[in-house]
Amino acid sequence: MANMEYNVPTERWPAHPETATQEGQNKFVGFWIFLAGETALFASLFATYLALKDSVPSDDHLLAADLFHLPLAFVMTMLLLTSSLTSVYAVYHMRNNNFQKMQLWLGITVLLGASFLALEIYEFVEYTGLGHTFRSSAFGSAFYFLIGTHGFHVIVGLIWATLLILRNAKRGLSVYTAAKVNTFALYWHFIDVVWVFIFTIVYLLGVL
Amino acid sequence: MKNHWMKAKWIGLLTVLMVFLSGCGKNHLSTLRPAGEVGREQFYLMILSIIIMLFVVVVVTILFAVAVTRNRRSKRGENFQPKDVATNHTLEVIWTSIPIVLLIILAVPTVYLVFKQADTSASVTDDGEVNPEETVINVRAYQYWWEFEYPSEGVVTAQDLVVPTDERVYFNLLGVDVKHSFWVPAAGGKMDTNIDGINSFYLIFDEDSAAETDRIFYGKCAELCGPSHALMDFKVTALAEEDYDQWLADMQAIEEPAEASSEDAQAGQEIFNNSCMGCHATTATGAGAMGPNLTNFADRELIAGYLEHNEENLQEWIRDPESLKPGNKMTGTYDLSDEEIELVSAYLMELSVEEGSGDVEALQESREASGDDESGEGSADEETQDDEDEEEGN
């Protein structure tokens, strides 16, 4: 471990600033391992959901096919996919040491994520109005737990990104912050991938 | 010559093992004294695995003992420099392949028996109903007692399970409040009574083994189900087929609750009808009741599943069930004075089913009849579903 210099001047800005330090490398590897654990977490959630899908106490409860609107889920998917793309731009500019653009794209990512979240809340409110709640049936519990856990991850991601933008505003870009931004981007992609599975398994298979 | 000697040694080992394993434990409750085909198959599988595993343990122990005694530093000397050996491919191959062979020897009968013992297809007819030609018993497990229903005959009893010998007895198992597990060690392995759905399996009780144990086997709950899990025992009475049919017919014959004879018992019946009837039936019907069916209470082996069957214990039980079976659902559901308890227990001690009172021929005929048109009985699943609904209604 040689001397650590976090504020690297522009002319020596590395191609991969996020892993330029030992801490950066640790973060990178460690976060991938964390995502492996998250995969196991969501796998268990999906299994639970599939086991309890449409499992309701009586006939007057709504089932997946009655509830889900593909158009809404599709719009949500598009929003999240796009936000994943914008976070790639943020990382791209981070690697090019372009602080302003990195901040901008991070901001756009947050906006897209927030609109996804707004639609999800709208969806939940609508279902609740129809009598499909966390406490109405095992199906309801499983549905809200799966989608809710994903939604909770989105909220954490949004707060995380917002904090990053704010703290970076004062401190600018360094290899120390680069690792943080990159880790956030990894996380955001992961959330996006999970949503793709939710869209397929919950919504698409739900209405079929 | 040598070959014979080897054979003799093996047989000797086997005999010693069998004697050692079966020499202990009680006839009516040890897995090592199997009382029927299912238990026996499982016992043979145990013996096979024990022989293989003893072989492994012996080999490991000998190698280990030799290694330890030959290589002590006190023997080798302080300055001995052991030679570093990275590995030896021949050895690695040997101790990888021999276990694989041993495991295959064990895996083949395992897989065969798994499928064989899971075959309960004969207990239902082609259209999914209980097959009246086979012995099928619906078991419902409660905290902390057992209900046994004979769906083809419409008979319900509790705590004392009665089965015919020398034929497959099929069980449909369901847990009502929490998960329990139905285990008659002498007859074979256990199966869980899930609350989510019905499990089915079969056991066989040999006539010979039954005769050896006065026709009584012990049954136990094997899944932790609350404070009194340890006391959730039941008895299995294994009867020869004609006696079994007679018992069923006798039970069927009780259409009205028996009238008490003594004065005390008559007073007790009055109290019983007011305070106990809500949960306990005294005719052999009404599966899924809140409390154990008491139709043949006086004929039972035990009070509360584990106490000696006498009036003193019965009164003690009614007075304070919580002290005898902590966590039971009977505590606090009635309010009886000591005097009333004495009267009720006098009544209960009269609840006996007269042997030979039922019409066996009618029972057998009705079985054959429903075997022909198969419309008399609902399917096992449907019935249980109904019972559950009833339960909720209560």
Add this chain to the structure above:
Amino acid sequence: MAQTSARKQGVGSVIWEYLTTVDHKKIAILYLIAGGFFFVLGGIEAMLIRIQLAVPNNDFLSAGLFNEMITMHGTTMIFLAAMPLLFAFMNATVPLQIGARDLAFPFLNSLGVWLFIFGGIFLNLSWFMGGAPDAGWTSYASLSIASPGHGIDFYALGLQISGAGTLITGINFATTIITMRAPGMTYMRMPLMTWTTLVASVLIVFAFPPLTIGIFLLIFDRMFGSNFFIVEAGGNTIIWEHLFWIFGHPEVYILILPAFGIFSEIFATFARKRLFGYSAMVFATVLIGFFGFMVWAHHMFTVGLGPTANAIFAVATMAIAVPTGIKIFNWIATIWGGSIEFTTPMLYALAFIPSFTMGGVTGIMQAAAPADYQYHDSYFIVAHFHYVIVGGVVFALLAGLHYYWPIMFNTMLNETLGKITFWFFFIGFHMTFLIQHFLGLWGMPRRVFTYLDGQGYNAANMISTIGAFLMAIAVIVLVVNIIITLVKNERVGMDPWGDGRTLEWSIPLPVPYYNFAQIPLVRGLDAYWVEKKEGNGKMMPSESLGDFHMPNNSILPVVMSLGLFIAAFGAMYFPDGKEWAIDAVSGLDTKPWALPVLMIGLAITFVSMGIRSWKDDLGYYVTKEEVERDLEELERGGK
């Protein structure tokens, strides 16, 4: 020098130092103290269980209290004793074995230990707050939903908190071993202890999330009115069994693999011979870890999953015997032709081979599913898993305690007392558990608070109880040994066993807080041994002497864990008296403060996380001059 100044500190500042430390060596001591405390607690619970079962129809413990006792014994021993004690040895040795100055995430290491400690305290507070959990350590859903009061809530929330700590620690060790190895320390030169830690960490990463989800389902059902396990509302209790055992079976390997690692080190050291079949051992370790995820349903043979599932899981379970057998034979081959010194750690290691083999073969017997219909939930199972867990893991913990004590405390435990402990423990262990196999075969179910006279169980149970007392004596002797050793405090020099092979023995004792003045260059398997045989007995440095970077201490891990600890109380009392609550708690008085407490607790944790993210934590530099001073002092001390 930091060490000398630390010695002069007052009690308050020592406590503060341990609350805020991110140093893996101090965190190892925290794990050892807390894990040791819970080990003794779980042991006392075990003794009470055995006293109750000594004679038939005993009323020493009531039925309900007995169930609380077995639940807490199992839960404490697995989650709060065995795993933390293994983490203690991992923390103490792994960074030293791979030539690193600390773990990859020192802050998270501290967070892991504090989450475990607060989770463990929360779980055990149940004894004083209305009763402990009583549905067994497996806490099967129908019973855990029916169990009245808050006992199960303590179980669910306590394990959730400490489980989060375990997950974090698993990620941390996996990352450390991947990224922080010294130059020359290739994967195939890593000591077995490091390898098994790596595989166990990966198992943690994949096994704990299913448990997290399972416990969340339980928490939501019990505290927030959901219906995952409520059959009338469409729920299904078998989901819990699957999730629990998808975690539960790998958990067994999470425990036993590091134990294998400790033994592998001990065998090589005290036989003065390199580990036989190193590559086979590594391969077997990985294979066991991999198979560990494909056999969980062998705990569920009697659940009624159907013959196909039972057959597949039976055969898969048998397959695990092969890599385990490879290990056993390789250990025997290691001592074969060696020069065995009978130190206390080596005695445990030697005793482990036959003991663990017996536990292993009964495992294979249970893999034969139809036979398992008989064994399942009987005392045979109790005997089996104690043979593997005690004969494997606890032997390894006791061996590791004696073996690594000098690295952790710079003194050595008394060998005579150590051997007395060993013999009492070894004899007591076999006496307690061997006979239980037969109890199971004679039809005695497990988890029974008593048994009736006249069923033939009396003598065997009495023997078992006497054996348990021998083990208790062993632990008491051990505690005396530890106290005597700490009071005497006789310092030992570097490589105190004289035959150290791996990097951790190449460091001066006490280990400097930065571990290595210069990161060593590794030239082969058993790096230190290589230098002893082929070099001058000193590790060659891989870098020139210079400044290096160390992480800052932080109090935030304690605050974050405390926040979750507080939140857990809020969550637990939230459903009391609510109309949607389950029967177990709906009759209690409502607690209007519950929700605010939950919110405040979570806020403490999340704000701490925010602070952690906001503040730059760049660490500090250890200067070349300081390191040189330390080296000079060491030189003088050596003369």
